[in-house]
Amino acid sequence: MGDSGVAFSSGPLWKELRMTTLQILRKFGRGSSSLAEKIQEEVNCFVNKLAEQKGEVIDLQHYTHVSVSNVICSIILGKRFSYEDSRFKSTVESLTRIAENARGAAAINFLPFLKYLPGDMFQAKKIQRNWANVKDMIVEIISEMIPDTADTQSTTESAPNYISFYRRRQQEKVKKGKRTYLDDENLKKSVIDLFGAGTETVSSTIAWCVLFILHSTDVQKKVHAELDREVGQERQPTMEDQARLPYLGAVIKETQRLASIVPFSLLHKTSEEIAIHDFVIPKGTTVIPNLDSVLHDPKIWGYDADRFNPGRFLDKDGSLLQREEFLPFSIGPRLCVGEAMAKVELFIFTSSMFQRFEILATETLNPPSLKPNIGITSVPESFRVLCRERFKDNLSPQNV
Ligand code: HEM
Secondary structure: OOOOOOOOOOOOOOHHHHHHHHHHHHHOOOOOHHHHHHHHHHHHHHHHHHHOOOOEEEEEHHHHHHHHHHHHHHOOOOOOOOOHHHHHHHHHHHHHHHHHHHHHHHHHHHHHHHHOOOOOOOOOOHHHHHHHHHHHHHHHHHHHHHHHOOHHHHHHOOOOOOHHHHHHHHHHHHHOOOOOOOOOHHHHHHHHHHHHHHOOOHHHHHHHHHHHHHHHOOHHEEEEEEEHOOOOOOOOHHHHHHHHOOOHHHHHHHHHHHHHOOOOOOOOOOOOOEEEEEEEEEOOOOEOOHHHHHOOOOHOOOOOOOOOOOHHHHHHOOOOOOOOOOOOOOOOHHHHHOOOOHHHHHHHHHHHHHHEEEEEOOHHHHHOOEEEEEEEEEEOOOOOOEEOOOOOOOHHHHHO
């Protein structure tokens, strides 16, 4: 545990940062410029960008990275970036490099002394350099924003973003003479944590979804059929459609289960001595929660636990099942703070993408590899696909 920011702090500091972060994210769940609407706007740009590629071979992860990063930017910083913005492009590029080098660095997460070996055998230095680039951009933007947001009069309810809301909370507490951990250092660290935790996870889940579908027969056809029947092609899917699309819901859940995006959660530390069955874990012990073992356990999911089978999340009537062993966002008080937001993103991204495109492997008989790069997150190897517009005449970018 570190001593600042929402993801790596503990004790009262963490409690206040987590509560503030949850309140802000909930606030985005409501109102006219709600989270879902912001995500829909970004996904609209995403599908239009894919359409511009005119069915050519593309690196889909590049586009998901850019769009998912932009969702976080619009929530946290209150602005999105054009796909051509050089500062933004370089940040997204760094995120991609971090993911590519993650596998080597996984060992260092669990055996930190390895980072002192000469050279860069585990790619940790490359990752650090790329993270430094991501952090520089965030800090630069926050510094540009802080003079504006410091003036509580100028930050109105109608233009909310994480930073302005946090600053307002901070100043209210200071004015009332309340003790608070909401300082600028914790703001910067929390924004970096949200950016780090909220981009690779969602982007990789979308990429895994496409990969699993390319390796399965009929799943894409069923997703298309459900979308055509329940939404049609005249409008973009919205959150109101979610209940009518159980098959897509099952595809998303099965993707999250099988891909096990954060296989070992984040490191935890026991705050007091604890006994589990015959084991006593002393206070201050680092604990690695093995979510992967639950998500892939044949005793829970059956003999085919390692196979992509959305049907395991559907009952006999085709309704979506909630299963308590499905815990890709972890459990307990440190459960992912972005769970609700991630679920909206996954639904809007996948529904809009499959509504408009048929996604094809470059070699039908040889779909891209399912080998994961396991670091903190499980990221697919870079792959190329073709996104063919399904209803080119009905669904032009203007009328989506
Ligand atoms: C599919 C997407 C996602 C998955 C699978 C995921 C999964 C996780 C997991 C397993 C943890 C560790 C929980 C623990 O320590 O027990 C976590 C923590 C966290 N996640 Fe996510 N996450 C996702 C998306 C997001 C998004 C979109 C955001 C930001 C809005 C986010 C922000 C965070 C933060 C800040 C923490 C630390 C929470 C704390 O320590 O209190 N995550 N996430």
